[in-house]
Amino acid sequence: MRKKLVSILMASAMTISLMACGGGSAPATGTDESAGTAAESTETAGDTTEAADTTETTEATASSDTASGEMTEVGTPRNETLIVETQTPTDVPGQFNTYMQGTTTGFGIHQLMSAMMWEMDTAKGEQFGEVADGMPESNADFTEHTVKIRQGIKWSDGEDLTAKDVAFTFNMIMNTPNIGASDYYNSIFESVEATDDYTVLIKTKESFPRLAMKMGVTIWGNDLRIVPEHIYSQVDDPSTFKDENPVVAGPYTVKSYDPLGKWVLYERREDWENTTVGVVTGKQCPEKYVWFRYLGDDTTRQMAMIQNEVDILCEVTPEILTAMMSSNDKISAWYNEFPYATSDDPCSKGLAFSEGQGAPYDNPDFRWGIALAMNFDEISMNIFDGAGRSSPFGILCNTSAFQELYAKPMLSWFEDFELDLGDGTTFKPWDSEYKNRMAEKLGITGDDAYLEDMFGVGCLKYNPEAAEKLLIKAGLEKKDDGWYFGGEPFTINLTYLADTEAQAGRGVQAAYDQLTKFGLNCNISSESSATWDANGGTGNYEIAGYWPTGFITKDIYSQINGYDADLIVPLGEIGSGQGVRWNNKEATDIIHKLAKVSPDSDEAYELAQEFIKIQFTEMPFLAFHSGVKFVPTNSTYWGNYPNADNAYNGPWWWWSCFKYIMTEFTTN
Amino acid sequence: MDPVQMDALRRSLRVQFGLEGSLMEQYTTFLWKGLLHFDFGPSLMSYPEPAGKIISTYLPYTVGLSMISTLLAWIIGNLIGLLAGFRKNKRSSKILEGIAICLYPIPYFIVALVLQIFFAYILGWFPLTTTINSFQGFGVFMASLIKSSILPALSLLLVGTGWWIISMKSLAATTSEEDYVLYARYRGLSEGVIGTKYVLKNSILTQVTALAMSLGGVFGGSIMTEIIFGYPGVGTLIQKAILQSDYNMILGCITISIVAISTATLIVDLVYPFIDPRIRYS
Numbered sequence: 001m002r003k004k005l006v007s008i009l010m011a012s013a014m015t016i017s018l019m020a021c022g023g024g025s026a027p028a029t030g031t032d033e034s035a036g037t038a039a040e041s042t043e044t045a046g047d048t049t050e051a052a053d054t055t056e057t058t059e060a061t062a063s064s065d066t067a068s069g070e071m072t073e074v075g076t077p078r079n080e081t082l083i084v085e086t087q088t089p090t091d092v093p094g095q096f097n098t099y100m101q102g103t104t105t106g107f108g109i110h111q112l113m114s115a116m117m118w119e120m121d122t123a124k125g126e127q128f129g130e131v132a133d134g135m136p137e138s139n140a141d142f143t144e145h146t147v148k149i150r151q152g153i154k155w156s157d158g159e160d161l162t163a164k165d166v167a168f169t170f171n172m173i174m175n176t177p178n179i180g181a182s183d184y185y186n187s188i189f190e191s192v193e194a195t196d197d198y199t200v201l202i203k204t205k206e207s208f209p210r211l212a213m214k215m216g217v218t219i220w221g222n223d224l225r226i227v228p229e230h231i232y233s234q235v236d237d238p239s240t241f242k243d244e245n246p247v248v249a250g251p252y253t254v255k256s257y258d259p260l261g262k263w264v265l266y267e268r269r270e271d272w273e274n275t276t277v278g279v280v281t282g283k284q285c286p287e288k289y290v291w292f293r294y295l296g297d298d299t300t301r302q303m304a305m306i307q308n309e310v311d312i313l314c315e316v317t318p319e320i321l322t323a324m325m326s327s328n329d330k331i332s333a334w335y336n337e338f339p340y341a342t343s344d345d346p347c348s349k350g351l352a353f354s355e356g357q358g359a360p361y362d363n364p365d366f367r368w369g370i371a372l373a374m375n376f377d378e379i380s381m382n383i384f385d386g387a388g389r390s391s392p393f394g395i396l397c398n399t400s401a402f403q404e405l406y407a408k409p410m411l412s413w414f415e416d417f418e419l420d421l422g423d424g425t426t427f428k429p430w431d432s433e434y435k436n437r438m439a440e441k442l443g444i445t446g447d448d449a450y451l452e453d454m455f456g457v458g459c460l461k462y463n464p465e466a467a468e469k470l471l472i473k474a475g476l477e478k479k480d481d482g483w484y485f486g487g488e489p490f491t492i493n494l495t496y497l498a499d500t501e502a503q504a505g506r507g508v509q510a511a512y513d514q515l516t517k518f519g520l521n522c523n524i525s526s527e528s529s530a531t532w533d534a535n536g537g538t539g540n541y542e543i544a545g546y547w548p549t550g551f552i553t554k555d556i557y558s559q560i561n562g563y564d565a566d567l568i569v570p571l572g573e574i575g576s577g578q579g580v581r582w583n584n585k586e587a588t589d590i591i592h593k594l595a596k597v598s599p600d601s602d603e604a605y606e607l608a609q610e611f612i613k614i615q616f617t618e619m620p621f622l623a624f625h626s627g628v629k630f631v632p633t634n635s636t637y638w639g640n641y642p643n644a645d646n647a648y649n650g651p652w653w654w655w656s657c658f659k660y661i662m663t664e665f666t667t668n
Numbered sequence: 669m670d671p672v673q674m675d676a677l678r679r680s681l682r683v684q685f686g687l688e689g690s691l692m693e694q695y696t697t698f699l700w701k702g703l704l705h706f707d708f709g710p711s712l713m714s715y716p717e718p719a720g721k722i723i724s725t726y727l728p729y730t731v732g733l734s735m736i737s738t739l740l741a742w743i744i745g746n747l748i749g750l751l752a753g754f755r756k757n758k759r760s761s762k763i764l765e766g767i768a769i770c771l772y773p774i775p776y777f778i779v780a781l782v783l784q785i786f787f788a789y790i791l792g793w794f795p796l797t798t799t800i801n802s803f804q805g806f807g808v809f810m811a812s813l814i815k816s817s818i819l820p821a822l823s824l825l826l827v828g829t830g831w832w833i834i835s836m837k838s839l840a841a842t843t844s845e846e847d848y849v850l851y852a853r854y855r856g857l858s859e860g861v862i863g864t865k866y867v868l869k870n871s872i873l874t875q876v877t878a879l880a881m882s883l884g885g886v887f888g889g890s891i892m893t894e895i896i897f898g899y900p901g902v903g904t905l906i907q908k909a910i911l912q913s914d915y916n917m918i919l920g921c922i923t924i925s926i927v928a929i930s931t932a933t934l935i936v937d938l939v940y941p942f943i944d945p946r947i948r949y950s
Contacts, residue, residue: 074799074801075804091722102715102716262900296895303788
């Protein structure tokens, strides 16, 4: 009797566990609303959106089974499905409203569904209108802006996207305090109204020449995503509306999602020609389904890529990339051979000095001393075996666009730049030979233009003698047992973010080796993301591997306006500006002037050059390389990915411009 | 933002995060809301989603995986351990013990990696990472869940079994030399009866206590297994919460673990008299 009881209890426990797993997440059929199937009928606004249900999926499965025999784990034909890795899973599956906190925008939401006012051609470094029909027309003092809206774009429920949707979105943000950007919008905009179906008049409180740059995409994306008025005007609070069945203007809608937050399956809209991408380009994305999935740890990602279970990974280390390439010849990256990576990610990695800590970190001589104490060639080899374009331009990142627009035209200034070493001598820190040394060391051949694209136009010299003089000028004292500052032994604490951003972490580790070799006493430690983020804002670090850069357009204002000294808050507080707390009046004056100048004007360009000179002289951030990204693709099922030989765009799968990149893919 | 609005927002956030009132009042609120109603406030990393709701999404998967693998490991391990301890001089017992000794010290995540590489990567029999298909009906859901759970469960099962074998073998070997076992042999009872009625019954008591502790611990998840197989469990949730300083989530997961272990201990105390007559009669 007792045995039977125990057996029954154990069987019940197992059954309950399995039922519990299924109960909250799995539908019995496509009609179960708790299923996380977002592509059911959407009746929020009175319209009904027909979308794929289980029956359709089964049919698709059956027909494709006959065609190729290969299916994905979510039941779509493999040869019609582009599988893209997402960097993080989401804890709020089914939440597609990007105005609600916690939404994982990079889970395909802004890549496939969002409607941006202005998008970015990352190859040219130029913006173009997505929802907007061209760039805004502004009055002379940039306080009134007329924006034309593209005609022909429809929401996925068949409604037209008009100026009313645009004006509604602006006003929704301004009238909803819980939306993060609300304060900012209220400080900028006087009013936003639709003057007719396809024209919006935007009035700003002060001169605002960069409407398109601030409200459109310049790099990763933009927080302004136009929403359908007929849906969002029906909800009480847009900041708490999950939007599980999103009505979108982008080329894809949600077909289904994992209630556990590990994947989202998107399906191409039947009326693709009425979507943002369809109207802008006239092209159809060839992928019927796009499956964004989270793969987990590096080993699993690697094995999944080799087994053709994923077409695009976000980013890997060079070691993982070469291991994968040696196992599967369909895997490649930006370059098929060394350096493999693209160096056009606009986030330089290097060393940020927390100037709020006071002396010596707030002293340019100290920062330059640190710069010259390190051998950049060795640092470069330590980070990614020499791969990457040097970016010795402080907070301005050396993307291809920057190199052509600023670095090369200003090269003679950099070459002639001299440092006062404090003992009556000067030193020119610019080193133009880096590209040639690296090419020789790594066996790379090519003309100057090729090598400059790969390694950059120059770097900072390694000169321990000059470094020593600069540190002494900054108030440090060298004794037999090490360096002293203010009579006390001097120690530098170096920190970096644990686990992620290999380039930044390895850079700090390499710097630690170099500075220790130079004779400075250093500690090094890693931090979890929460601590890292908090310390970055409050300035609670000495030297750390933050990446306070981000630049891809000719106009640098959006990149530098955070360095306005007026925004600096005391150490320990989090403000709206820079964490490094670089306090420079000249730079701040330029930022203020730039704010009122047209981004396309010659004056803006000249002011930008002046700013670059000031911040190079002060070196508030010591950058090593521009953002070096090893982004692998697998051409077993899909081809024509952008790469160095076919650079129609950058490999930015996690940016909002991905939907335009996808139109160029081909089936293999 | 208008200063009045700002004040109202600050006040509502303080209430939401349980920061209103004195320390004692906050503690009482936590006991009432957190301990009794599992309301731990909003998750900080997925604000404003309640931490309790997120935990409740993942908990069934963790419990399902760990509970089944723990129970199976306990049953299999004890049976093998009993054989190895009761018939300790037989060759088969020595082989079984040898296998257990080899398995037991291997960290479970190494076993997990080996299983993943062999069965998922090389042979391709199982998915590399957990993918649960929940939109094509219950049958497809269960099939995908079971297929995705086999390797994680096996990795926990193998190592767990090794531990139970060793501990049960030791207990059974000691019990086998007790006077009452010798007496049973003199009485001419069969080896099967002696093994099950005399050795197993007296050796299993310690194992039941240990099982209860293990079952209580399953609510904490198996972080490395979950990470390797991308299994959606509480272990990875705790890890993520710690990395992102989501205190409400950490508090929620730990509270549930504490309650689970305490409950398991209580259940053992209540069940013990039914298993051990000495306690019942005393």
